[in-house]
Amino acid sequence: MRRFSLSLLAASLALASATAVAADRATAIPAKAVRTAEQLRDTAMHDGTAYAIVQSLTTEVGPRLAGGPNDQRAREWAVAKMKALGFDRVYTEPVSYPLWERRSESGAIVAPFPQKLALTALGYSPGTPMGGLTAEVIAFPTLEALKAARPPDVKGRIVYVGARMTRQKDGHDYAIGSSVRTQGPVIAQDKGAAGFLLRSAGTDPHSRAPHTGVTGFTDPAKAIPAAALAAPDADQLERVLAYGKPVRVKLDLDCGITGQYTGANVIGEITGRTHPQQIVDIGGHLDSWDPGTGAIDDGAGVAIAMAAAKLIHDLPQRPDRTIRVIAFANEEMGLFGGRAYAEKHGADVANHQLGTESDFGAGRIWRMSASVKPxxxxxxxxxAKVLAPIGVAYDARVAGGGGSDLSQMHAKGMAALSLTQDGTHYFDWHHTSEDTLDKIDPADLAQNVAVYAAYAYMAAQADGDFGSAPGAFPGDAGE
Structure with missing residues (x-):
């Protein structure tokens, strides 16, 4: 009995030692897989599948406000499209969230110089009282200035914040606009404001198409009416304010939360041949804001992921690991699809080999970064060497967050990439009526597919893993 115990102990130690060696072994991609990835890359650069997919989505379904009239149609479209593309398994997973509806909106300067304003209600904004809300405007140049304001100066007024974004290749100025849009209404609410306006979180100074987007309201009982002004209308309001006279604005918003809604993430898989339980995650979010048709945000991302998986599906042999495409539900109003996915699959994060989501339009990918084990x-x-010939540079100094929805799995410990697209003009059209198919260049979209197909295939064929494990990347801010 003692001899058996010692033998068992020795075997356990040997297994532990072997496991440790395997964990420390460098992950590498076999030469054959590299050659196949190069072929995928070159084929994808001339493939029109992604453009056909996003054309189908924006034409046959159109705008896809989460929980709105086209939500169910979009899910049915995604299921049918994945099946038509030949995915081995297609299914849905439920996602629940507050149902916010937009019915009508208008605004105007009523004094001292009466004129209409082009504006749009923000997500989770409540409606105004019957007949609208009219109040004096108090203006702030930045979010920091609003934070510093005395509540008595704000109380009963409509707060306006005029912070401006500029065009950037990596879109980093969106941190300015999005923070004003999400935090500003809540700060104004807490200081007793009657309503909130901001200069749209966008970069086209000439378009009268205002940019919608979500606020940070969490308590509907406390929320105040909130809207975004088109850039020229923000300029006009600022000119009127410069006269030094009291400026009164009327908001008439018919919108608000009307209950709960259950939608779904739509998932399609190309089943792995050797390790089917191990997943390479790619995707985009299926919902969009309602003014446009959701072409760049994020029909393009859904199309890129579907088309990349289709190219891998069409290879003579299935990949070693499963390629999973997720069309996420309701990213726009709080990453609900991503959170639901992470809640359901987070306990199995070690089996998620590597992941990233496309959610920054359809411009060419120019940079790759990664959060993986050393x-x-x-x-x-x-x-990176496979992607370099099509214009992608690897930046080893920057973390890879996995994209908006998959950032939630990354937070659980999934190894992740960031594949940064050229967003120079993305925020010209983002969340507006101008988010339409004509903004997508088919050649740029094909380059995205080439990147996703090559990366996903190489990750699926890797000899070894990328370090996914519960809590594997603590303190990595990612996206």
Whole structure:
């Protein structure tokens, strides 16, 4: 009995030692897989599948406000499209969230110089009272200035914040606009404001198409009416304010939360041949804001992921690991699809090999960054070498967050990439009526597919893993 125990102990120690060696072994991508990835890349650069997909989505379904009239149609479309593309398994997973509805909106300066304003209600904004809300405007140049304001100066007024964004290739100025849009209404609410306006979180100074988007309201009983002004209308309001006279604005918003809604993430898989339980995650979000048709945000992302998986599906042999495409529900009003996905699959995060989501339009990918274990950096460099000929540079200094929805799985410990698109003009059209198919260049979209197909295939064929494990990347802010 003692001899058996010692033998068992020795075997356990040997297994633990072997496991430790395997964990420390460098992850690498076999030469054959690299060659196949190069072929996928070159084929994708001339493939029109993604453009056909996003054309289908924006034409046959159109705008896809979460919980809105087209929500169910969009899910049915996604299921049918994945099946038509030949995915091995297509299914849905439920996602629940507050149902916010937009019915009508208008605004105007009523004094001292009466004129209409082009504006749009923001997500989770309540409606105004019957007959509208009219109040004096108090203006702030920045969010910081609003934070510093005395509540007595704000109480009963409509707060306006005029912070401006500028065009940037990586879109980093969106941190300015999005923080004003999400935090500003809540700060104004807490200081006793009657309503809130901001200069749209966008970069086209000439368009009268205002940019909608979500606020940070969490308590509907306390929320105040909130809207975004088109850039020229924000300029006009500022000119009127410069006269030094009291300026009164009327808001008439018919919108608000009307209950709860259950939608779904739509998931399609190309089943792995050797390790089907191990997943390479790619995707985009299926919902969009309602003024446009959701072409760049995020029909393009859904199309890129579907088309990349289709190219891998069409190879003579299935990949070793499963390629999973997720069309996420309701990203726009709080990452609900991403959170639901992480809640359901987070306990199995070690089986999620590597992931990233496309959610920054359809401009060419120019930069790749990664959050992986140190022993997998060589494999990331192999991926980078395959992507370099189509204009993608690897920045080893920057973390990879996985994209908006998959950032939630990254927070659980999933190894992740960031594949940064050229967003120079993305915020010209983002969340507006101008988010339409004509903004997508088919050649740029095909380059995105080439990147996603090559990366996903190489990750699926890697000899070793990229470090996914519960809590594997603590303190990594990612996206």
């Amino acid at each position: 022993q997998a950096r060589g494999a990331i460099e192999q991926i």
